[in-house]
Amino acid sequence: MKKGMFITLEGGEGAGKSTLAQTLTTFLQAKDIGVMLTREPGGTKEAEAIRSLVVSGDKDRFDPITESLLFNAARRHHLTHSILPALESGTWVICDRFVDSTLVYQGYVQGVDIDFLKKLHHDVCEDVFPDLTLLLEVPVDIGLYRAHRRQHNISETRFEQKGHEFHETVRSAFLELAQQHTDRYCVLDGTLSENDLTQAAMKYINSLLQQHN
Ligand SMILES: Nc1ncnc2c1ncn2[C@@H]1O[C@H](COP(=O)(O)OP(=O)(O)OP(=O)(O)O)[C@@H](O)[C@H]1O
Ligand SMILES: [Mg+2]
Structure with missing residues (x-):
């Protein structure tokens, strides 16, 4: 059986990642x-369990190196127990952030050495x-406004x-x-309506489908 395709969604807070991930899954x-x-x-x-530590509580609770280690510990478990077995069995995986x-958050923004993060x-x-x-590109104010307006996940505000x-x-x-990895990155305008955004994303998914067949 052919391996499944692995698709990730990235972008800032409230960019629309989770919404688009769900729509693409249904499609x-x-x-x-x-x-x-998955996410x-x-x-x-x-x-x-690691997520609940890192996304909630005081914003200065962990320094960026501790955060990097926690994210990597969570990612290793997720990869070895869920993502890689799914891809091996031919299942496609859509992952909300990776x-x-x-x-970006620990390296570019908080100064953890990029080479150290790549080595990790x-x-x-x-x-x-x-x-x-798929990178969802939205102005910061729009993303934060959407994230604040959303009522659920009230504890995940770190x-x-x-x-x-x-x-x-x-x-x-x-x-x-995205500019460094044009081979796998597609930048989408996250200010488009959900419908238009789905159509834009589907162009890229359809070309993956063609590669896969
Ligand atoms: N294309 C869109 N246009 C307008 N509003 C949108 C669009 N996509 C999502 N939204 C709304 O914006 C809010 C944030 O969307 P969503 O939760 O998908 O973002 P996110 O990128 O997953 O955020 P977070 O980083 O906080 O997890 C939700 O209320 C959602 O309904
Ligand atoms: Mg989300």
């Missing part, structure tokens, strides 16, 4: 493709990279609490990563 299921929707940090019971979020990814997470990364400048750097760092 692929309708095409009779086996697909698993980071988290995705397994053990990694979700390694690029660590490079290599040694801890088997250097697994997605086939396709990163939202960081200041405006933090989120501006997140935005430009993701764009820089």
Whole structure:
């Protein structure tokens, strides 16, 4: 059986990642493709326990190096127990955030050495990279407004609490990563309506489907 395709969604707070991830999952299921929707940090019971540590509580609770180690510990569990077995069995995986979020939030934004983070990814997470990364690009104010307006996940505000400048750097760092990895990155305009955004994303998914067949 052919390996499944691995798709990740990246972008700042409130960019629309989770919404689009759900829509794309439903779309692929309708095409009779086996697909698993998952998220980071988290995705397994053990990694979700680490998630609850890192995304809640005081914004200065962990220094960036501790955060990097916690995210990598969660990612290793998620990869080895969930993502890689699914891909091996031919299931497609859609993951809401992945390694690029660590490079951006802990590396570019909070100053952890990028080479150290790449080495961690290599040694801890088997250097697994997605086939396709969809970057949802929205102005910081729009993203934060959407994230605040949303009523659920009221406890997961640790990163939202960081200041405006933090989120501006997140935005430009993701764009820089997209420019460095044009082979797998597609930048989408996250201010489009949900419908138009889905159509834009489907162009890229359809080309993956063609490669896969
Ligand atoms: N294309 C869109 N246009 C307008 N609103 C949207 C769009 N996509 C999502 N939203 C709304 O914006 C809010 C944030 O969306 P979503 O939760 O998908 O973002 P996210 O990137 O997953 O955020 P977070 O980083 O906080 O997890 C939700 O209330 C959602 O309904
Ligand atoms: Mg989300």
